[in-house]
Amino acid sequence: xxxxxxxxxxxxxxDGEAGTTGLGIRQRLEALPASCAIECLKIHPGLRKDPExxxxxxEQADITVLCLPDDAAREAxxxxxxxxxxxxxxxxxxxxSKGWVYGLPELESGQxxxxxxxxxxxxPGCYATGAIALLRPLVQAGVLxxxxxxxxxxxxxxxxxxxxxxxxxxxxxxxxxKLYGLDLQHKHLPEITQYSGLAHQPLFVPSVGHFPxxxxxxxxxxxxxxPGCPSVSDLRRILQEAYPNETPDxxxxxVRVIHADETGTELLADSLAGDDxxxxxxxxxxxxxxxxxxxxxxxxxxxxxAVRNLLLMSGQPLPPLTG
Numbered sequence: 129x130x131x132x133x134x135x136x137x138x139x140x141x142x143d144g145e146a147g148t149t150g151l152g153i154r155q156r157l158e159a160l161p162a163s164c165a166i167e168c169l170k171i172h173p174g175l176r177k178d179p180e181x182x183x184x185x186x187e188q189a190d191i192t193v194l195c196l197p198d199d200a201a202r203e204a205x206x207x208x209x210x211x212x213x214x215x216x217x218x219x220x221x222x223x224x225s226k227g228w229v230y231g232l233p234e235l236e237s238g239q240x241x242x243x244x245x246x247x248x249x250x251x252p253g254c255y256a257t258g259a260i261a262l263l264r265p266l267v268q269a270g271v272l273x274x275x276x277x278x279x280x281x282x283x284x285x286x287x288x289x290x291x292x293x294x295x296x297x298x299x300x301x302x303x304x305x306k307l308y309g310l311d312l313q314h315k316h317l318p319e320i321t322q323y324s325g326l327a328h329q330p331l332f333v334p335s336v337g338h339f340p341x342x343x344x345x346x347x348x349x350x351x352x353x354x355p356g357c358p359s360v361s362d363l364r365r366i367l368q369e370a371y372p373n374e375t376p377d378x379x380x381x382x383v384r385v386i387h388a389d390e391t392g393t394e395l396l397a398d399s400l401a402g403d404d405x406x407x408x409x410x411x412x413x414x415x416x417x418x419x420x421x422x423x424x425x426x427x428x429x430x431x432x433x434a435v436r437n438l439l440l441m442s443g444q445p446l447p448p449l450t451g
Contacts, residue, residue: 137167138442141189141213143182143196143204145170148290149218150195152431157438161447164439179207186211191441193434194219198315205248214441216249218434223250223319230323231437232257234371234383235264243440251437253316254429255282255334256323258345258421261383261408263324265370271358272349278330279348280320283397285341288425297338304338342398343425352415360412363419364388367408379446382406382428382436400424404432404449 140157142150157166169189175181186192186208194201194217201219208215222228229246233239243249252260259280266272283305286297314332321329351358364385371383386409393411399422400407406423423429432450439446 137165138190138438138444139167139169139188140191140193140438141169141171141185142193143185144176144200145195146173146176147195148287148294148426149430149434150193152426153193153195153218153434153438156431156435156450159450160435164444164447166438166442166444183207183211186213189213191216191438193217193438194221214247214249216251216434216437216441218251218430220253220315220319221250222248223252223256224322225250230319231433232260232323233375233436233440234261234381235323240375240440243437244443246441249437249441251430251434253319254284254288254343254423254425255280255314255332255345256316256319257429257433258282258343258406258423259316259320259330259332259347260323261371261406262345262347262367262419262421263320263326265366266363267325269366271354271356271362271366273355274325274327276326276354277328278326280330280332280345281335281347282332282343282345283335283337284343284425284429285339285398285401286336287340288343288429289336293336294340297340302338305335307333307335309334337397339398339401341401341424341426342396343421343423343429344395344397345421345423347419349417349419350415351412351417357415360410360417361388363412363417364410367410371408375446377445380449382433382449383408385409395420395422397422400427402427402450404428404436 192213198221201221228248231249231251368385404427406428409420411418
């Protein structure tokens, strides 16, 4: 009997792997089962900012992951366009750009297939992942008008702020809680607006708490002001229909809609730390509702989502979710 020919591994170059998201992606890739044929290419640390060395890595790579500031990500795409590599951009730079596929497989039917075949994929923002997952099905179902004035509150673990914020929290022990983005121009607003289907930007108030990882995105709604005065169970049913427990190819879905008897009256932001899943809930009473999305800002909100997109782009089946 002849030896079995193994498929060629998908070669991945992480441009900017020294950052929080880049390190998280590499760690997740290295922890994948052997059946996932991924090879991580590594550039010499002293050449991380050298254009010729980076282009050479892109030429070798099937997929280049960009974990860079926005301007640097745009420059990297321009640098590597002639290399033949495909791009997965973890920055904000291309999330609403023409020609880029938004890397949220659960966005709608067929989105995972678009990611699988795209040359340019933009990894979603952490806050945007939760907000879009909650809003888009309700807008599409017509129970939340696209013209509605929507408010979004969110809290994230401090790891989302990068190395400097992580070091500051570890050194100083805080602050315990901080609102930010009070100029109301947070960088996730364009993608939230576009992919949720809203006609106007929502009022978005993000915050950071003194815990490393985790996130809650919450959206209050007055049901009596919505068309048809939907009930809490109506909203939950719409979300459940939008996010089945399994993907079309039989893999576990990364998005779970929590049933009424599991919803509870309290929610901890860091309970999914280290997990690549996201939980959606509908809380309500007396004609009012609060939609919540709980996820790990570094998992489904960043590195975990990127690895799932990489596996889709490489044409491989998705392994069980971590967590």
